[in-house]
Amino acid sequence: MSILVLAEHQDGALAGATAHVVAAAKAIGGDIDVLVAGEGVAAVAEAAARLDGVSKVRVADNAAYAHQLAEPMAALIEALAGDYGHVLAAASTSGKNVLPRVAALKDVAQISEIIAVEAPDTFKRPIYAGNAIATVQSEDALKVITVRTTGFDAVGEGGSAGVEAVDFVADNNQSTFIKEALAESDRPELGAAKVVVSGGRGMGNGENFKLLDGIADKLGAAVGASRAAVDAGFVPNDMQVGQTGKIVAPELYVAVGISGAIQHLAGMKDSKVIVAINKDEEAPIFQVADYGLVGDLFDILPELEQKL
């Protein structure tokens, strides 16, 4: 049975997440087609065709898919799904938005955020903020799945899949794109960074996040945050790490002024090495930290930046 992978892309470039989803598809086994839907996405399709293990890239290049709105995207995938046993997407906000809609249109359940493939119909996924891992089996003929990218190592490049156009055009008179305010940053993307430096409520205000920027610059790191820091308006929502934010698993995660609530741990406890900086030696974050430093972040951060 073949597998359809929905490509993730922004600003005309294939997102790193797709190579992880293709890896999950390889673990399931079967021919892998990648669907690239959007407007002006020829370069995305070419990049997808180079991913190892991809048999074919199907491109729906049309204004109807310009902002990946759920209604036309789901209609498109529904129209193609008949050829496949599995439909996969990254568990990004985009994949999470579109795929359950596809599943319901096909009257099948969705399996969210898988982290391992046990068999083509059996998967592991975290539940209860990652405090339990469930092994689940789908009884549906079509398996609709989102993939937690940190669970699968990205496939490499070297493939040369064929690219073919998809003519299907979904009409949509129900939803309209109005605007987007996207964060601009020269730093690596949170999900893909090798080092993540995150700040919590202990940072005190948004201005103080500059203390983290200095360290992030030296380490080539992405900067993240706890929910409390986002809620307080220190930093934008796209920086939230946790159960209901982004899931990261870098080589090194540095938590600064973060207490370590289970919802935050859910988003970072699979990091290889965890460092915690907190003035409260009882803070739960120290229970998961490989290296804990008790002290005032306002003393520690400038010294750390200087000594790195």
Add this chain to the structure above:
Amino acid sequence: MKVLVAVKRVIDYNVKIRVKADHSDVDLTNVKMAMNPFCEIAVEEAVRLKEKGVATEVVAVTVGPKAAQEQLRTALALGADRAIHVESDERVESLGAAKALAKLVEDEQPGLVILGKQAIDTDNNQAGQMLAALTGLPQATFASEVNVDGDKVQVTREIDGGLQTLELTLPAIVTTDLRLNEPRYAKLPDIMKAKKKPLDVKTPADLGVEVASRVKLLRVEPPAERQGGVKVSSVDELVDKLKNEAKVL
């Protein structure tokens, strides 16, 4: 305009769960249960729409066991006008819940349906999108701002890169993100009044839907425990350990 809000009974978000010894599921005996936090946000938004005069009636709905009526009473105390309980003792996941909700949308004809973005037990993040598909209605997930204007609603969504604003034609489905609002607490007099508000009980059979999950739960395990590490006493020691022991610098 009528607003339908979906609420789910889940484990209280402060509770650390345990896995059953036989690995069949998570152990929920004697565990504190509560309304899913994202559903609290959904109820709050609906009640605010009513307070602004945009909504005329707020109807809270749950699909689940008898005990879930507690969460409906909470919704009523927070300002919902009436409640519908679709009673089922089966393991109901997002698709089953969405099917029951879709039938209620057909019966009730709300202008807006508000759900949480994710139930914090299964962490599925599916039901709103599925309900939108089943009803053929437009969707705006992960909302941080909702503005109803005539027969349209503008919704700002929290997406991976930042914020996105969409306009949907009503009726529509919205799911809540954390920063949509800060839910109020129920006051004692409102809790008393809520006991007298209407609560209808229906069965999935009444609605003509199947709600039991078709995904088999084969096994539940605790995650790999992380060993707590060491405390270092200075920045110098930290940098040294990261370079020479962990080798991540």
